[in-house]
Amino acid sequence: MKRGRKGHDEDSSSSCEDTTEASKKVRSLSEDSQEAAFSWVRLPQEILMHIFQYLPLLDRAHASQVCHSWNQVFHMPELWRCFEFELSQPATSYLKATHPDLIKQIIKRHSNHLQYVSFKVDSSTESAEAACDILSQLVNCSLKTLGLISTARPSFMELPKSHFISALTVVFVNSKSLSSLKIDDTPVDDPSLKVLVANNSDTLKLLKMSSCPHVSPAGILCVADQCHGLRELALNYYLLSDELLLALSSEKHVHLEHLRIDVVSENPGSTHFHTIQKSSWDALVRHSPKFNLVMYFFLYEEEFDPFFRYEIPVTHLYFGRSVSKDVLGRVGLTCPRLVELVVCANGLRPLDEELIRIAERCKHLSAIGLGECEVSCSAFVEFVKMCGGRLSQLSIMEEVLIPDQKYNLEQIHWEVSKHLGRVWFPDMMPTW
Amino acid sequence: MAVNSVHWFRKGLRLHDNAALQEALSGADSVRCVYVLDPWFAGSASVGVNRWRFLLESLEDLDLSLRKLNSRLFVVRGQPADVFPRLFKEWNVTRLTFEFDSEPFGKERDAAIVKMAREFGVETIVKNSHTLYSLDRIIELNNNSPPLTFKRFQAIVSRLGLPKKPLGTVTAEQMDRCRTDISENHDEHYRVPSLEELGFKTHGISPSTWKGGETAALERLHKHLERKAWVANFERPRINAYSLMASPTGLSPYLRFGCISCRLFYYNLLELYRQVRKNSSPPLSLFGQLLWREFFYTAATNNPKFDQMEGNPICVQIPWDRNPEALAKWAEGQTGYPWIDAIMTQLRQEGWIHHLARHAVACFLTRGDLWISWESGMRVFEELLLDADFSVNAGSWMWLSCSAFFQQFFHCYCPVGFGRRTDPTGDYIRRYIPKLKEYPNRYIYEPWNAPEAVQKAANCIIGVDYPKPMVNHAEASRLNIERIKQIYQQLSHYKGLSLLASVPTNPEDAKSPGMDDSHGHSSSSGGRRRVRKLVSR
Numbered sequence: 001m002k003r004g005r006k007g008h009d010e011d012s013s014s015s016c017e018d019t020t021e022a023s024k025k026v027r028s029l030s031e032d033s034q035e036a037a038f039s040w041v042r043l044p045q046e047i048l049m050h051i052f053q054y055l056p057l058l059d060r061a062h063a064s065q066v067c068h069s070w071n072q073v074f075h076m077p078e079l080w081r082c083f084e085f086e087l088s089q090p091a092t093s094y095l096k097a098t099h100p101d102l103i104k105q106i107i108k109r110h111s112n113h114l115q116y117v118s119f120k121v122d123s124s125t126e127s128a129e130a131a132c133d134i135l136s137q138l139v140n141c142s143l144k145t146l147g148l149i150s151t152a153r154p155s156f157m158e159l160p161k162s163h164f165i166s167a168l169t170v171v172f173v174n175s176k177s178l179s180s181l182k183i184d185d186t187p188v189d190d191p192s193l194k195v196l197v198a199n200n201s202d203t204l205k206l207l208k209m210s211s212c213p214h215v216s217p218a219g220i221l222c223v224a225d226q227c228h229g230l231r232e233l234a235l236n237y238y239l240l241s242d243e244l245l246l247a248l249s250s251e252k253h254v255h256l257e258h259l260r261i262d263v264v265s266e267n268p269g270s271t272h273f274h275t276i277q278k279s280s281w282d283a284l285v286r287h288s289p290k291f292n293l294v295m296y297f298f299l300y301e302e303e304f305d306p307f308f309r310y311e312i313p314v315t316h317l318y319f320g321r322s323v324s325k326d327v328l329g330r331v332g333l334t335c336p337r338l339v340e341l342v343v344c345a346n347g348l349r350p351l352d353e354e355l356i357r358i359a360e361r362c363k364h365l366s367a368i369g370l371g372e373c374e375v376s377c378s379a380f381v382e383f384v385k386m387c388g389g390r391l392s393q394l395s396i397m398e399e400v401l402i403p404d405q406k407y408n409l410e411q412i413h414w415e416v417s418k419h420l421g422r423v424w425f426p427d428m429m430p431t432w
Numbered sequence: 433m434a435v436n437s438v439h440w441f442r443k444g445l446r447l448h449d450n451a452a453l454q455e456a457l458s459g460a461d462s463v464r465c466v467y468v469l470d471p472w473f474a475g476s477a478s479v480g481v482n483r484w485r486f487l488l489e490s491l492e493d494l495d496l497s498l499r500k501l502n503s504r505l506f507v508v509r510g511q512p513a514d515v516f517p518r519l520f521k522e523w524n525v526t527r528l529t530f531e532f533d534s535e536p537f538g539k540e541r542d543a544a545i546v547k548m549a550r551e552f553g554v555e556t557i558v559k560n561s562h563t564l565y566s567l568d569r570i571i572e573l574n575n576n577s578p579p580l581t582f583k584r585f586q587a588i589v590s591r592l593g594l595p596k597k598p599l600g601t602v603t604a605e606q607m608d609r610c611r612t613d614i615s616e617n618h619d620e621h622y623r624v625p626s627l628e629e630l631g632f633k634t635h636g637i638s639p640s641t642w643k644g645g646e647t648a649a650l651e652r653l654h655k656h657l658e659r660k661a662w663v664a665n666f667e668r669p670r671i672n673a674y675s676l677m678a679s680p681t682g683l684s685p686y687l688r689f690g691c692i693s694c695r696l697f698y699y700n701l702l703e704l705y706r707q708v709r710k711n712s713s714p715p716l717s718l719f720g721q722l723l724w725r726e727f728f729y730t731a732a733t734n735n736p737k738f739d740q741m742e743g744n745p746i747c748v749q750i751p752w753d754r755n756p757e758a759l760a761k762w763a764e765g766q767t768g769y770p771w772i773d774a775i776m777t778q779l780r781q782e783g784w785i786h787h788l789a790r791h792a793v794a795c796f797l798t799r800g801d802l803w804i805s806w807e808s809g810m811r812v813f814e815e816l817l818l819d820a821d822f823s824v825n826a827g828s829w830m831w832l833s834c835s836a837f838f839q840q841f842f843h844c845y846c847p848v849g850f851g852r853r854t855d856p857t858g859d860y861i862r863r864y865i866p867k868l869k870e871y872p873n874r875y876i877y878e879p880w881n882a883p884e885a886v887q888k889a890a891n892c893i894i895g896v897d898y899p900k901p902m903v904n905h906a907e908a909s910r911l912n913i914e915r916i917k918q919i920y921q922q923l924s925h926y927k928g929l930s931l932l933a934s935v936p937t938n939p940e941d942a943k944s945p946g947m948d949d950s951h952g953h954s955s956s957s958g959g960r961r962r963v964r965k966l967v968s969r
Contacts, residue, residue: 091754092753092754092755093751093752093753093754094741094742094751094752094754094805095751120751122751122753122754123753123754123755149918151751151915152751152752152753152803152915153753153803153911154911184914185911210910210914211907211910211911258929262910264906264907264910265906266904266906266907267881268881292929294929296910296913298906298907298909298910299906315929316929316930316931318842318913318931320844320906320909320910320913321846321849321905321906321909322846322849322853339930340929340930340931340932342842342931342932344842344843344844344846345843345846345849345850345853347853348853367930367931367932367933368932369840369842369843369931369932371842371843371844372843372845372850372853392933393930393932393933395840395842395932397843409715409717410715410717423941425583427839427840428582428583429787429791429831429832430724430728430787430827430828430831430832431720431721431724431787432684432721432724432725432728432787432819432824432828
């Protein structure tokens with residue numbers, strides 16, 4: 001169903017049953033008295049439009065061919081607020097692309113109706129180019145939401161930077177009311193962020209720009225300084241600075257809702273990770289006590305030195321590579337606000353003490369996931385006992401649990417279930 | 433009237449525990465054992481030389497065993513639909529028997545043959561012996577749909593009690609009663625073909641690591657049990673370099689071809705456990721391997737689109753990338769990641785890899801690094817992996833790529849770290865990628881990080897003698913986890929920040945799994961009942 005992203009959810013399911021029912025009704029009515037058919041045609045346009053909103057685009061397009069008045073409804077602006085452009089090539093994707101004629105039509109007739117727009121592109125450069133092409137024609141629209149989504153390899157990164165920037169800035173300049181912007185994995189840069197800010201500082205609430213290598217800390221600072229309504233921000237660690245956190249905590253700034261930080265290293269020792277002052281985090285917590293700090297780490301084990309040395313307000317923590325026992329121990333000591341902890345892998349020494357400490361110190365922990373790790377069954381039971389019913393997500397790979405004197409694998413599942421108050425099993429992988 | 437039986441071997445390539453074969457023999461005047469082989473199929477890339485070799489060795493073994501009983505195997509070339517009418521006439525066949533094939537394509541083919549047999553006045557008897565239980569029964573017990581999580585499956589299975597006991601093997605006495613005349617030119621028409629005849633070049637080919645056939649299977653079973661008894665430990669052993677090598681007691685290819693009966697294996701394990709553990713009830717996990725196999729057969733039996741993403745009701749639609757070049761590098765062990773390349777090399781050379789190795793390469797191809805569809809990986813495994821068949825192969829790939837079965841997707845197998853933790857010695861790499869032999873342990877899993885001096889000393893320059901890594905793992909996994917999370921959040925309509933909560937839960941698991949463990953498959957049935965009280969409202 002080709003619907004764009006909205007700030008609020010209007011994800012009405014495109015039930016085929018509705019369309020079959022509708023068309024059945026039309027058929028039976030027209031077979032009935034002329035009077036009945038007459039009243040169907042008399043249906044007010046607003047109602048018809050409401051019905052059309054439930055139809056997937058293709059069915060709606062078919063319906064629009066029925067008669068002149070239905071065609072009019074099809075083109076009503078309300079039906080063109082949201083659109084998701086799907087751009088792909090058969091050679092690189094399984095996705096079905098939006099038909100080029102439809103794209104032409106939308107630009108011609110509906111570009112000024114569009115408010116919530118997203119672009120889904122596959123890994124081919126042509127798709128990214130097509131997206132830019134459309135973007136540069138959106139001169140008459142005031143978009144509220146714009147999302148650039150690569151479904152596979154980030155093809156926006158393969159475009160010539162200037163080409164991408166000029167297309168993007170068309171939207172920045174003309175929209176003037178952008179509230180939500182998702183531009184992860186694109187070649188956006190500092191000057192274009194300045195343009196964004198110059199035109200949309202009053203309205204910008206959400207900005208997701210993980211992995212935008214041409215942006216510098218100064219560039220993002222400019223956004224934080226000027227866009228006081230910013231509530232959600234996603235970026236890479238190297239863009240984070242004390243100034244940024246302080247800007248987000250300034251009096252003029254609204255409460256921050258979430259901050260998502262990706263900490264990524266290409267090769268061990270290749271990236272230097274600067275430290276953030278504890279006081280900057282403290283300022284942010286004081287200013288926005290309910291905010292969520294989501295951190296995803298993709299580092300080599302030896303690169304964690306700068307992290308978890310003092311208290312940090314992180315709420316959601318994901319370790320996408322192996323993380324050492326030592327670091328997990330530090331997590332227990334420094335993350336009192338922790339809500340979710342997900343560990344992909346560890347160095348295969350039992351994490352008993354570290355888990356117990358986390359149960360003790362992270363009183364808000366409600367979700368934990370352990371992949372390639374080891375925990376003795378007894379320690380695990382102890383952990384679950386300490387957390388009790390607050391654990392709503394407990395995803396432990398079966399191989400993690402090491403049977404010991406007290407418990408074997410069969411006993412553990414019911415022991416844990418007992419303490420959780422619901423049936424629990426570890427996650428399994430096929431042993432075939 | 434004379435009863436002339438034909439037993440049609442497809443899987444179930446064995447004489448023991450073969451109920452359909454027993455039916456062929458029962459009260460018959462003559463019995464002929466037939467295998468229908470389509471030589472054109474060998475030309476298609478979808479089945480590689482190791483798989484064919486295993487099959488041919490299994491057929492040779494059957495032929496040998498039948499010779500000892502004064503009979504022979506009839507390998508008939510062609511397609512069943514063409515072959516059988518001719519044979520029915522030529523041999524005056526009155527009875528056709530075969531083992532039930534639960535796979536959708538198999539069921540369709542067999543329905544057509546049964547219909548055709550009826551037209552020829554041939555009675556057809558089909559018996560279920562490729563799986564432990566009747567799959568339809570499992571589906572029935574789960575509200576008429578196949579269980580979609582393994583724990584649900586286990587709960588259903590524990591209500592079924594023990595599977596049927598395996599039958600004995602065919603005896604000389606049985607065969608004597610239905611002696612069939614073997615013509616002098618039997619070999620001319622009906623011998624087991626050679627690899628060369630099927631179009632494979634066998635010059636320089638290494639001997640098979642896994643020898644096909646019932647005889648080899650039974651020997652392995654014996655060794656497998658011996659080892660378990662000696663270890664007296666039924667827990668899953670920690671994997672190490674040794675476990676990665678071709679297991680001398682592994683049985684998966686033999687189970688796939690039916691060289692060994694899954695029920696024989698089951699009962700042997702059960703008996704051994706009872707002996708060693710003095711009659712306590714074995715946990716379901718003892719039969720882990722067999723139950724996973726059963727799980728996938730059950731999931732696939734009524735789903736002809738089980739091996740596809742599009743149109744498959746249980747498969748998550750993921751916008752995988754189409755990248756033939758990248759796929760080829762993975763398939764040929766040229767990714768630049770020694771751990772991945774060694775595994776794919778072993779797979780190509782020998783036809784079997786450890787299940788954790790499978791997880792590693794499947795993750796790398798799909799949700800971990802390359803973001804290529806699991807269907808592509810499945811096809812490569814179909815070609816190379818001895819124990820792959822429609823249900824188990826497709827099912828495993830969907831599982832490992834987090835495309836079905838409500839799997840959590842957060843645990844990604846690092847192509848460097850996971851390998852290093854599994855085999856710190858690096859011996860596995862050195863064996864299958866001899867070029868990297870001289871690399872020290874510190875760098876053998878990530879040779880591109882080795883200083884130039886080390887590379888030179890090892891006589892293997894990265895980028896020249898061995899490929900550079902084809903992706904950056906950190907960046908790829910960062911991208912991919914974000915993608916998969918978005919897809920799952922759309923599915924589950926979850927709007928929060930939790931990675932774990934993004935995956936919807938199986939609606940089946942919300943219902944009571946019917947945990948009446950009165951058949952003693954669990955030692956804590958009392959405890960379970962208590963939990964039920966906690967959970968029920």
